[in-house]
Amino acid sequence: MYAIKTYNVISNVGLAVFPKDQYVINGEQEPDALLIRSQNLHRGVLPVSLLAIGRAGAGVNNIPLDKASENGVVVFNAPGANANAVKELVIAILIMAARPILPAINWTKSLTNGDAADVTLQAEAGKNHYRGTELAGKTLGVIGLGAVGSKVADMAHQMGMNVIGYDPYISVEHAWQVQSDIPRADSLKEVLEASDYVTIHIPYNERNKNLIGAEELLMMKKGAVLLNYSRNGIVEETAVMAALNVGQLDQYWTDFASDALIKHDKVVVTPHLGGTTKEAEDNCAQMVATTLRKYLETGEIEHSVNYPDVRMPFNSPYRLTLLHQNVPNMVGRVATILADLNINIANMINASRGDFAYTLIDVDQMDDELYHKFEEKCLSIDEMIRVRGIRNAKFNG
Numbered sequence: 056m057y058a059i060k061t062y063n064v065i066s067n068v069g070l071a072v073f074p075k076d077q078y079v080i081n082g083e084q085e086p087d088a089l090l091i092r093s094q095n096l097h098r099g100v101l102p103v104s105l106l107a108i109g110r111a112g113a114g115v116n117n118i119p120l121d122k123a124s125e126n127g128v129v130v131f132n133a134p135g136a137n138a139n140a141v142k143e144l145v146i147a148i149l150i151m152a153a154r155p156i157l158p159a160i161n162w163t164k165s166l167t168n169g170d171a172a173d174v175t176l177q178a179e180a181g182k183n184h185y186r187g188t189e190l191a192g193k194t195l196g197v198i199g200l201g202a203v204g205s206k207v208a209d210m211a212h213q214m215g216m217n218v219i220g221y222d223p224y225i226s227v228e229h230a231w232q233v234q235s236d237i238p239r240a241d242s243l244k245e246v247l248e249a250s251d252y253v254t255i256h257i258p259y260n261e262r263n264k265n266l267i268g269a270e271e272l273l274m275m276k277k278g279a280v281l282l283n284y285s286r287n288g289i290v291e292e293t294a295v296m297a298a299l300n301v302g303q304l305d306q307y308w309t310d311f312a313s314d315a316l317i318k319h320d321k322v323v324v325t326p327h328l329g330g331t332t333k334e335a336e337d338n339c340a341q342m343v344a345t346t347l348r349k350y351l352e353t354g355e356i357e358h359s360v361n362y363p364d365v366r367m368p369f370n371s372p373y374r375l376t377l378l379h380q381n382v383p384n385m386v387g388r389v390a391t392i393l394a395d396l397n398i399n400i401a402n403m404i405n406a407s408r409g410d411f412a413y414t415l416i417d418v419d420q421m422d423d424e425l426y427h428k429f430e431e432k433c434l435s436i437d438e439m440i441r442v443r444g445i446r447n448a449k450f451n452g
């Protein structure tokens with residue numbers, strides 16, 4: 056039986072991916088895999104038993120990736136699975152930033168406290184205090200043109216906005232997703248200077264920490280609006296409040312609450328709602344549960360953020376999986392161990408990603424005693440991180 060431990064609210068559609076006769080979810084056994092959303096794993100210790108972490112969502116800044124890689128824990132996310140949900144919320148926020156919908160609704164509700172007969176008249180008379188502006192014809196700068204940013208850019212473009220994108224690290228896949236008539240800025244400065252609205256759709260990591268600080272806020276048009284539906288650490292909080300106080304920035308809308316931000320008049324905070332739709336929760340949980348299950352049962356890796364994606368049809372009775380450092384001659388040394396044990400290799404694949412690499416070896420014969428000898432010899436190689444043997448269920452009985 057495999058053991059899965061979950062944190063946060065994980066959709067039942069995802070949990071249903073794990074057959075009850077092979078998986079225990081949140082039982083007593085030490086976990087083979089964690090299935091999480093925004094749970095902060097930086098604070099705790101990764102269990103020794105842990106083989107994988109599945110993040111039912113996009114951002115992985117809540118996971119200690121270096122520690123996971125060094126311990127042979129493969130981390131998966133669900134790329135793009137909640138992008139439409141974030142796009143729809145961001146478009147709603149753009150409209151709410153242009154039109155004072157929230158204060159107008161609150162004001163209208165307050166009219167019921169007065170003379171009932173007068174409500175319609177009061178509403179008509181007071182509406183001019185809630186005049187808005189239109190998005191069509193205004194310029195939207197989109198920082199990050201990945202799964203979310205490319206969708207936001209396209210939708211805003213369809214709504215008649217002049218969209219300008221900025222993503223120096225864009226993948227080929229996402230480059231194709233952005234409409235070709237949406238111009239790309241060559242620098243952050245260029246996009247900030249040109250835009251009436253700026254929306255950020257990038258991961259939080261060391262490089263992007265405080266990407267938008269006092270200097271960048273000064274580059275923006277006076278009275279511009281900033282949206283942050285990515286992560287709080289990307290925008291420097293004190294700088295943004297200072298820019299709002301002097302009118303350099305007109306409004307700041309963010310999905311990430313902090314004590315200071317929720318108290319500021321010109322900041323509107325939603326409670327991390329970007330991916331919180333039924334559809335996105337189902338998509339994310341299903342995608343990552345499927346990749347976790349595949350990894351546990353076949354060793355194949357898809358949508359990992361710390362180890363290379365590796366796929367090889369599992370047609371032999373037994374598979375050996377080896378997570379190791381990306382150094383020369385690892386495959387050679389493992390092949391020698393197998394030869395010394397008189398085990399024939401039926402199929403093999405190896406791939407690397409940065410400092411780490413992964414090797415799958417299919418063999419036709421293996422028993423517990425032989426496997427233990429193999430494992431012991433492999434783990435005596437300094438750069439070997441984790442060795443696992445998987446029996447092919449198709450060959451049982």
Ligand SMILES: NC(=O)C1=CN([C@@H]2O[C@H](COP(=O)(O)OP(=O)(O)OC[C@H]3O[C@@H](n4cnc5c(N)ncnc54)[C@H](O)[C@@H]3O)[C@@H](O)[C@H]2O)C=CC1
Nearest residue numbers: 113114199200201202203222224225256257258285329330
């Ligand atoms: N509010 C919410 O509930 C949600 C928030 N997010 C956040 O949004 C982020 C983006 O999500 P996806 O679009 O799905 O990820 P993605 O990986 O598809 O796209 C991120 C894009 O940002 C680009 N990028 C990275 N650093 C950049 C920089 N300094 N300047 C310009 N571009 C840069 C990358 O090249 C990539 O194209 C996530 O990492 C997460 O932090 C994602 C989903 C839900």
Ligand SMILES: O=C(O)C(=O)COP(=O)(O)O
Nearest residue numbers: 092093112113114330331
């Ligand atoms: O997918 C992401 O990066 C998100 O921020 C969504 O977070 P959540 O799963 O709603 O806690």
